[in-house]
Amino acid sequence: MLTSFPYRSLSSLLVRRTVQYPLWNPVNARTTYSNEFTKNELLRRYNIEQSSTYFDQFRYLRHVKDAPKVPLxxxxxxxxxxxxxxLYMYSTGIYLPDLAFTQLAYSASIISYVGGIRFGALLEESNDWKKYTYSILPSIAAWLALLVPGRWSIVWALACFQGFLYYDVTKPGYPLWFKGLRVLLTTGSCLTLLATLLLSFILPKKEATTKNTKRTM
Structure with a gap:
């Protein structure tokens, strides 16, 4: 059947088919390679942004500079x-359980506030029982911090701050600047709680004046 075609016509047909449907198209190959490279690069960057260990969360501190002035x-x-x-107890040289309890109460309110932020972020996009359950856990943990006796109440508050921070920075839903701000503020608050805990061992202790403080601090 091919012999019925003139040589010139057959050559023209092959050339046209090669132009229209090339067996190897470098442009398509480059486009496919570029798309694959972009996908792998985005995946690599995403994996880098995810915190896999406790100390990896501190990489978010570089995004604090992008935080709006008001929340910062x-x-x-x-x-x-x-x-x-x-600072006050160190300047006076006396450990004051009543004052330490006010710091613990303030810590409990902040821990509860952290859960409120997560709850508010879920209102428009989720009906997930698991996510909503997590959002109320900080409030329960904050309440327990006021019930734990002795110095263990400060230890419990420290654990709550660090635990909820690690969860929040490793889960989606917050902008990077907010994660960096959370790391900065949580680190600062934990250092002050740790300072109060150390002062309770170093400084002479003044007798507590309230019943609740005697039981918890």
Whole structure:
């Protein structure tokens, strides 16, 4: 059947088919390679952004510079009540259980507030029991911090701060600047709680004046 075609016509047909349907198209090959490279690069960057260990969360601190001024300002001001307690006790040279209890109560309110942020973020997009259950756990943990006796109440507050921070920065839903701000503020609050705990062993202790403080601190 091919012999019925003139040589010139057959050559033209082969050339046209080669142009229209090339067996090897470098442009398509480059496009496929480029798309595959982009996908792998995005996946690599996503994996880098995910915190896999405890210390990996501190990489989010580089995003604090992108935080809006209003939440950054209020967040830093929120550290003042934390820092004021150990600084005052260190300056007076006396460990004051009543004052330490006010720091613990403030810590409980902040821990509960962290859960409120997560709950608010879920209102428009989720009906997941698991996610909503997590959002109320900080409130329960904060309440328990006021019930744990002795210095263990401070230890419990420290564990709550660090545990909820690690969960929040490893899960989607928050912008990077907010994760960095959470790391910064949680680290600052935990350092002040740790300072209060250390002062309870070092400084002479003044007798507590309230019944609740005697039981918890």
């Amino acid at each position: 300002s209020f967040g830093l001001l929120g550290l003042v009540p934390f820092a004021a307690v150990p």
